[in-house]
Amino acid sequence: MSTGPADATGRPQGRRIAVLAGRGEYPLRVASAAAAQGASVYVAVLSGAGEPDDYAAYDAKEYRLGQLGRFLDEIKRRKIDEIVMVGALPRPSFGALAPELSTLKYLPHFARAFQGGDDHLLRGVVTFFEGQGLRVLGPADVAPDLVAPVGTLGRHKPSPIAREAIATGFNLLAALSPFDIGQAAIVADHRVVAVEAAEGTDAMIERVAGLVQAGRLKPGKGDGVLIKTPKLGQDLRVDMPAIGPDTVARVAAAGLAGIAIRAGSVLIGDRDRLATLADAAGLFIEGVA
Numbered sequence: 001m002s003t004g005p006a007d008a009t010g011r012p013q014g015r016r017i018a019v020l021a022g023r024g025e026y027p028l029r030v031a032s033a034a035a036a037q038g039a040s041v042y043v044a045v046l047s048g049a050g051e052p053d054d055y056a057a058y059d060a061k062e063y064r065l066g067q068l069g070r071f072l073d074e075i076k077r078r079k080i081d082e083i084v085m086v087g088a089l090p091r092p093s094f095g096a097l098a099p100e101l102s103t104l105k106y107l108p109h110f111a112r113a114f115q116g117g118d119d120h121l122l123r124g125v126v127t128f129f130e131g132q133g134l135r136v137l138g139p140a141d142v143a144p145d146l147v148a149p150v151g152t153l154g155r156h157k158p159s160p161i162a163r164e165a166i167a168t169g170f171n172l173l174a175a176l177s178p179f180d181i182g183q184a185a186i187v188a189d190h191r192v193v194a195v196e197a198a199e200g201t202d203a204m205i206e207r208v209a210g211l212v213q214a215g216r217l218k219p220g221k222g223d224g225v226l227i228k229t230p231k232l233g234q235d236l237r238v239d240m241p242a243i244g245p246d247t248v249a250r251v252a253a254a255g256l257a258g259i260a261i262r263a264g265s266v267l268i269g270d271r272d273r274l275a276t277l278a279d280a281a282g283l284f285i286e287g288v289a
Helices: 024-036 064-077 100-112 118-131 160-179 201-213 245-253 271-283
Strands: 015-022 042-044 059-063 082-088 134-138 151-152 185-188 191-195 225-228 259-260 286-289
Touching: 015 024, 015 191, 024 042, 024 082, 024 185, 042 064, 042 160, 042 286, 059 064, 059 271, 064 100, 100 118, 100 151, 100 160, 118 134, 160 185, 160 225, 160 259, 201 225, 201 245, 245 271
Parallel strands: 015 042, 015 082, 042 059, 082 134, 225 259, 259 286
Antiparallel strands: 151 286, 185 191, 185 225
């Protein structure tokens, strides 16, 4: 771990951090937060998830998953000892890794990691990097302002019906946690109408929007809630759920009343921007402790 005098936040100065960047806005936000704290930032852009040019302000390079060995050689050369993994990335298939020679020696570890659900795979990734002497950080460790606070963002608050739906959704997702199948659900019309599975949150919302458009689901005023929360025991360093402007737009298009998220455990990005969008759409966003 980096040593040296600490800054005002208690973090050591002269830190060297690698940001392993997937899709979306959060990798750049995390890199910017780390740089603002005085860290030297190296961005490894996962091929197909972004472009090095997206990180023009930083030292950045693109890597395929099969180039893990090359990536490790580079961060060792740079004396980097901390890594944060952030951004969306579809679960790869083990057979599609196409490893380079420098990566072949690591394949047995990942062969075991792929023999399970997403949580099992991600725990394997964390274990691997820790075994390489790296400290694995979460987005919230580097950029705590990106995480949902407790309470309501914006002007609109959940109705009593919506609060019942929120409680149902959180209870449901807690009960489903051992099955490692998703981080979100939609509760409307006093019942669970959708649970996120392999398709992801956006596709689940669109599925519900189709039910509404077809007249098969008719949420009442103030009813219909997207609930998003990590699974119990989920390692938030490498798999923190997130919402953003697109989530707000999709929820509004589906005719739902709002979004409930677990405070401290879900990325929301720019709080003011999200609150403004929710207000304009007539939605609530509620951070639940």
